Amino acid sequence: MPELPEVETVRRGLTQHLVGRRVVDLQLRRGDLRFPFPDDFKELIEGSEITSIDRRAKYLLIRMNNGITWLSHLGMSGRWTLIGEGKKGSPGRFSHGAVIGSGDGPHDWVVAHLDDGGKAVYSDHRRFGIMDCFPTEYQLENRFISNLGPEPTPDSLSPMELAESLRGRRTPIKSALLDQRVVAGLGNIYVCEILHRSGVSPRRTASNVAGKSGVSKRIERITYNTHAVITEAIDAGGSTLQDFRGVDGDDSLGYFPHHFGVYGREGEECTKSGCEGKVRRIVQSNRSTFYCPKCQN
Numbered sequence: 001m002p003e004l005p006e007v008e009t010v011r012r013g014l015t016q017h018l019v020g021r022r023v024v025d026l027q028l029r030r031g032d033l034r035f036p037f038p039d040d041f042k043e044l045i046e047g048s049e050i051t052s053i054d055r056r057a058k059y060l061l062i063r064m065n066n067g068i069t070w071l072s073h074l075g076m077s078g079r080w081t082l083i084g085e086g087k088k089g090s091p092g093r094f095s096h097g098a099v100i101g102s103g104d105g106p107h108d109w110v111v112a113h114l115d116d117g118g119k120a121v122y123s124d125h126r127r128f129g130i131m132d133c134f135p136t137e138y139q140l141e142n143r144f145i146s147n148l149g150p151e152p153t154p155d156s157l158s159p160m161e162l163a164e165s166l167r168g169r170r171t172p173i174k175s176a177l178l179d180q181r182v183v184a185g186l187g188n189i190y191v192c193e194i195l196h197r198s199g200v201s202p203r204r205t206a207s208n209v210a211g212k213s214g215v216s217k218r219i220e221r222i223t224y225n226t227h228a229v230i231t232e233a234i235d236a237g238g239s240t241l242q243d244f245r246g247v248d249g250d251d252s253l254g255y256f257p258h259h260f261g262v263y264g265r266e267g268e269e270c271t272k273s274g275c276e277g278k279v280r281r282i283v284q285s286n287r288s289t290f291y292c293p294k295c296q297n
Contacts (some may be wrong), residue, residue, distance in 0.1 A: 004185035005233035025113040057184035069136045075128030084118020148184040159215045159223040166210035174202035197225040262290040
């Protein structure tokens with residue numbers, strides 16, 4: 001699943017080509033993705049101009065000039081492709097070989113025709129993505145956004161806020177950090193990397209990491225490394241895994257995997273200087289956790 005840095009990369013690509021464009025026709029090729037499209041979705045988007053594109057956690061928020069926000073979540077395999085003059089659209093392929101992103105593919109479910117003759121195509125062969133629309137002024141009441149925690153960025157997540165969110169939780173720290181109510185946008189890959197850099201075992205309970213009061217050293221390290229890992233990953237264009245593509249169809253985006261300390265490195269030597277441990281994989285909440293048992297305690 002695309003994580004926050006991948007979604008931010010997509011947001012920047014969409015912003016470059018879609019802001020200022022009017023949607024002259026919105027084609028919905030089916031009635032739903034993970035959930036049904038809103039009944040008035042097509043009517044609210046058609047004829048409106050895209051004024052900006054924001055992001056909240058892993059949700060893309062496409063702002064329209066009629067006061068409506070068009071929400072898009074990529075799910076497991078969703079992607080946007082841009083097609084038209086001046087755009088770099090080149091349809092990609094999923095693992096089973098089906099061409100997508102042309103606007104005419106078997107998994108191209110939403111096609112926005114723009115006033116410059118171009119198209120923005122949403123494709124999703126697993127259909128785990130989400131689309132919704134709502135009045136922008138009621139964003140905090142939207143069912144997908146209302147319970148999200150702070151963003152994992154320096155201007156949003158503080159050590160004290162993280163400590164208070166974790167205090168009293170008996171779940172493993174790895175699972176707690178994946179809870180979007182604690183920190184919005186963190187996914188499995190980056191939590192493994194954050195805990196490795198912080199020297200914290202994924203087996204520790206969240207309450208133990210947080211301590212009984214104040215801000216523990218572990219919380220300080222986790223907060224700092226959350227900021228650092230997410231910033232580095234965004235700057236690198238995210239992590240290219242499985243079906244992730246940029247909006248121009250380029251599957252070469254994403255250089256952060258070259259910096260993975262533990263993720264996907266089971267049995268390999270720990271990358272920390274002076275550590276002689278080897279990366280181990282365990283399963284927590286049905287997800288693979290990679291960590292070094294020697295330097296993470």
